[in-house]
Amino acid sequence: xxxxxxxxxxxCGEIIDDPERIREAAHTAIKYVGAEIVxxxxxxxxxxxxxxxxxxxxxHFSVHTWPEYGYAxxxxxxxxxxxxxxxxxxxxxxxxxxxxTLRTIEREINKGx
Amino acid sequence: xxxxxxxxxxxCGEIIDDPERIREAAHTAIKYVGAEIVxxxxxxxxxxxxxxxxxxxxxHFSVHTWPEYGYAxxxxxxxxxxxxxxxxxxxxxxxxxxxxTLRTIEREINKGx
Numbered sequence: 001x002x003x004x005x006x007x008x009x010x011x012c013g014e015i016i017d018d019p020e021r022i023r024e025a026a027h028t029a030i031k032y033v034g035a036e037i038v039x040x041x042x043x044x045x046x047x048x049x050x051x052x053x054x055x056x057x058x059x060h061f062s063v064h065t066w067p068e069y070g071y072a073x074x075x076x077x078x079x080x081x082x083x084x085x086x087x088x089x090x091x092x093x094x095x096x097x098x099x100x101t102l103r104t105i106e107r108e109i110n111k112g113x
Numbered sequence: 114x115x116x117x118x119x120x121x122x123x124x125c126g127e128i129i130d131d132p133e134r135i136r137e138a139a140h141t142a143i144k145y146v147g148a149e150i151v152x153x154x155x156x157x158x159x160x161x162x163x164x165x166x167x168x169x170x171x172x173h174f175s176v177h178t179w180p181e182y183g184y185a186x187x188x189x190x191x192x193x194x195x196x197x198x199x200x201x202x203x204x205x206x207x208x209x210x211x212x213x214t215l216r217t218i219e220r221e222i223n224k225g226x
Contacts, residue, residue, distance in 0.1 A: 002186070004119075010224050043152050043168045051168045055156045059177055060164065064190065069223045073115070077177065077186070105216070110182045111123050 002059065002107040005076040007091050010069075011098025017067035019044055022052050025094040030054060030061050033076060033084045072097070079109065115172065115220040118189040120204050123182075124211025130180035132157055135165050138207040143167060143174050146189060146197045185210070192222065 015021045019042050030037060035056040043051045052063040059077040066072075072095050076087070092100045128134045132155050143150060148169040156164045165176040172190035179185075185208050189200070205213045 039156050041154050053166050055164045071222050073220050107186050109184050
């Protein structure tokens with residue numbers, strides 16, 4: 001069973017309009033969950049908004065931001081079944097958010113085995 | 114409101130161990146949902162497994178495969194609130210899957226507006 005963490009961050013700071021700061025925050029969060037980056041890409045949308053994606057050793061870490069709404073959507077797809085303690089607080093701090101909503105989805109990798 | 118489509122594909126064919134065929138299938142699926150690719154990356158895990166990720170005009174399209182279990186996890190994050198008709202059948206056909214389970218998650222981009 002894999003876990004996918006769906007984090008919705010509202011009331012974010014200016015960081016979510018800055019690709020380099022998003023990359024730094026992502027690196028810290030990825031380290032925090034105990035994964036390593038295999039490959040990453042970052043894209044700035046015109047006129048506003050950033051997408052960051054990293055293939056990590058345990059699957060993926062993605063960030064989409066809508067600076068006009070102070071909103072960031074973060075997914076952490078992990079092929080381990082543990083959810084790291086305190087990840088909501090960590091994301092809140094890193095992306096300077098006022099509010100974080102966390103949902104967990106289970107992905108059944110090896111069904112019937 | 115954005116929609117995120119979570120598709121779990123079981124009983125997939127050999128395609129899920131072939132990065133180039135995964136890329137082709139992803140391109141077809143992305144076209145099918147009416148989006149365009151902005152940037153993409155693909156990674157082969159050792160000894161087995163592929164991750165494909167595309168930043169698309171409406172957010173992202175990701176594929177993770179576990180060929181040893183015949184399983185592929187596909188996410189389509191879309192900042193429009195429509196879900197394309199027949200997408201489950203389309204993914205099933207493209208990835209030669211026996212079974213597709215589809216879930217939809219709502220992401221509240223502009224909360225309180």
